[in-house]
Amino acid sequence: MLAEYLPKVVATLPDGVRLTVADNGSEDDSLVWLAENYPEVERLVLDQNYGYAGGYRRALEMLSDDVFILLNSDVAPAEGWVESLVAPFADERVAAASPKILSVAEPQRFEYAGASGGFIDLFGYPFCRGRILATVEYDEGQYDSPRSVFWASGACLAVRATALREVGSLDEHFFAHMEEIDLCWRLWSAGWRVMVEPRSVVYHLGGGTLPNNSPRKLYLNFRNSLAMMYKNLPKRGLWRLWTRMVLDGGSALVYLLTGKMDYFRAVWNAHQDFRKMRREYLRAERKRVQSRVVAQPEGIYRGSILLRYLLGKRRFEGIGE
Secondary structure (H helix, E strand, O other), X not given: OHHHHHHHHHHHOOOOOOOEEEEEOOOOOHHHHHHHHOOOOEEEEEOOOOHHHHHHHHHHXXXXXXXXXXXXXXXXXXXXXXXXXXXXXXXXXXXXXXXXEEEOOOOOXXXXXXXXXXXXXXXXXXXXXXXXXXXXXXXXXOOOOOEEOOEOOOOEEEXXXXXXXXXXXXXXXXXXXXXXXXXXXXXXXXXXXXEEEEEEEEEEOOOOOOOOXXXXXXXXXXXXXXXXXXXXXXXXXXXXXXXXXXXXXXXXXXXXXXXXXXXXXXXXXXXXXXXXXXXXXXXXXXXXXXXXXXXXXXOEEOOOHHHHHHOOOOOOOOOOO
């Protein structure tokens, strides 16, 4: 990934932009390769793999800039991506932004992890302009307008340093998946805004670390969705969390009946570990987050995206565009 994509990042960086590679406890020759081929690139060497959330959290604590762009190691940016991506930060209310994310494999199609801006439904299921659950649209310019969104994709996430310090960084307990949505929810609740800027374009491979059909990935998504909702929902909205847990139980039952035991165990373990997280840190974290709520987030679909999908409505058009 480093050898394939880092040269493409370097080739598209404008003058004055600082590039840092955070090595998240790699066990191959990544650091040797980097020193030999890009000695001018700054390196932050972490002692172990802290996951997406913990790795970035530690790296950001070592850096001091006004705006950070967190970029996955499997992303090829287009020309002008940085200049366009940081443009929304001229508005002092904007805390985070993401570009339009297209697929490396099919450049004419959106990529699953972000497409052209992220949203969630009433029960915490994420979806995007250009991607509803498993259905990914072709990019025909239909979502090229900049706009506020609920979440900006962690595949390529620009974030204002002052906002990050105010609401707290990525939650390293998540390890990976959903942590950027949790962060954006906290930013919205604290009065900040989150944007998508489709004039900035990147191409994402996706699944480079965990394939989409991985039980581990399924586990993290189920567990972290519950943790995110528990932290961020107001007291009167917690019924949505309990409903989501029932819906998860339905998914687990389908996996069980179809013989997908690894997936069944992933959902089961996700719920058990969510309860453990509540005991260990989530109750205190929820209290901290709720004490800072000053605004209601935009970008929450007041319905069920799952039900909408099952009824055959599998494009973003008609939801909020």
